[in-house]
Amino acid sequence: MIFVTGGAGFIGSNFVLDWLAQSDEPVVNFDKLTYAGNVNNLAALREDPRHLFVLGDICDGAHVASLLALHKPRAIVHFAAESHVDRSIHSPGAFITTNVNGTFSLLEAARAHWSGLPGAEKSAFRFLHVSTDEVYGTLGPHDAPFTETTTYAPNSPYSASKAASDHLVRSYHHTYGMPTLTTNCSNNYGPYHFPEKLIPLVITNARAGKALPIYGDGQQVRDWLYVSDHCAAIRAVLAGGRVGQVYNIGGWNEKANLDVVLALCDILDQLDPKQTGSYRAQISYVDDRPGHDRRYAVDARKLERELGWRPAETFETGIRKTVQWYLDNEAWVSDVQSGNYQNWVEQNYARRKPAAEAA
Known part of the structure; x- marks a missing residue:
């Protein structure tokens, strides 16, 4: 059993879907379902006994502790985070609450869970924290890429x-x-991406x-990573x-942002x-x-050198798959844009007894 936080978000839901496509090891999926959390991303697992969704907040330590005691996971994979730079500029407090206090x-x-495990299980346990390349700050046009030893220099409330x-x-x-293990990824793109980020925003607009x-x-300029490649790297x-x-x-x-938009067009x-x-013709420049x-x-050479991982998708193959996914999933896009996806919490939990979510 693994315990995944933020597993209804963009990267988290892709990870859960990919995990259960590759393995029969069950997943406890713990998500607060804020604006970017969408259980419709996990519709394919609705009747899958290997997947248990639990509505909850990582800031609620007692709730997390009760679930760890009940399910005894061998690993925690921590995706849960507020993640949009623009939102962090307007409302930084939510980012401190979730990303700092929640972590x-x-x-x-x-x-506490790890400390109480017996010897072999304690040695095998892992806490994998999923982070971002934005913690390293910004590069000049001719600077070498970020490595794992690059000094941190975050420039937004999010980073x-x-x-x-x-x-x-x-x-x-x-x-x-x-x-513990920490991963710092570059810009992800692919299916189930909330349409306020560049690539899904351009497609839908x-x-x-x-x-x-x-x-x-x-x-x-950003380094673009297809989300399924990211999931494979985390595994x-x-x-x-x-x-x-x-x-x-x-x-x-x-890729420069403009080149990404031109490719999408x-x-x-x-x-x-x-x-x-x-x-x-619809391109417009804003402040x-x-x-x-x-x-x-x-620079992902350490990961390649030690664990043999390289991305399977080029930008050209990944971006085409992404556009096709959005064309093929108009109902998902419509549901997100209308806000109807958020009604699930009310529909699913309003009439339930408090203990039912963990049953």
């Missing part, structure tokens, strides 16, 4: 809160000996005839990563053409956001 509460519950959580995880290994907003000059780190170590996960795909022109003209990091690039 602390989870670590405390995990430490600062994730940096704090990384440091907490590190401290629990060095102070208490807890067997383009098809709706809306403007395709580009921050500033559009030359901000590799969980299985064979050295305790206490950090592993960077990157796609080896540096060109693929949509092929797969879902407009009656007249190209989707490129840059405050403190916008100019470039991220990730």
Whole structure:
């Protein structure tokens, strides 16, 4: 049994789906279902006895502790986080609450659980913390990519809160000996991505005839990682990563934001053409956001060298799969945009007894 936090979000739900496609080991999926958490991402597992969804908040240490005592997981994979930079600029408090205080509460519950395990189980236990390359700050156009030893220099409330959580995880290994692992990934894309992020926003806006907003000059560079490649990397780190170590996960795909938008427009022109003209005509430039990091690039050679992982998708193959998924899943997109997906909590829990969620 593994315990996954944030397993109804974009990366978390992809991880749970991929995990159960690769393994029969059950998953306890613990998610608060904030705006980006969507149980419809997990619709394929609705009748699957290997998947137990529990509604809850990682800040609720007593709830987490009760679940760890009940299910006795061999590992915790921690995705739960507030993750959108723009939201952190407008409402930084939520990021401190979830990413810092929530990670602390989870670590405390995990430490108590791990400390009480018998010898072999205690040695085998792992706490894998999923983080971001944004903790390293920004790069110049000719700087070497981020490595695991790059000095932290976060530039947004989001990246600062994730940096704090990384440091907490590190401290629990060095102070208490807890067997932790940390991964720092580059920008993910793929199915089930909430449509406020660049790639799903462009796809959905383009098809709706809306403007395709580009921050500033559009030359901000990111390393793009297809989400299923990220999930495969996490499985590799969980299985064979050295305790206490950090592993960077990157796609080896540096692209300027404008080039990403142009590629999306060109693929949509092929797969879902407009009656007249190209989707490129909808591109619109808007004021840059405050403190916008100019470039991220990730050196993932440590992960390749130690665990043999490399991404299976190029940007060209992954982005085409992503566009096709959004074209094939219009009902999911409509449900997210309307907010109807959030009604699940009320429908599922309003008439239940408190103990039913863990039954």
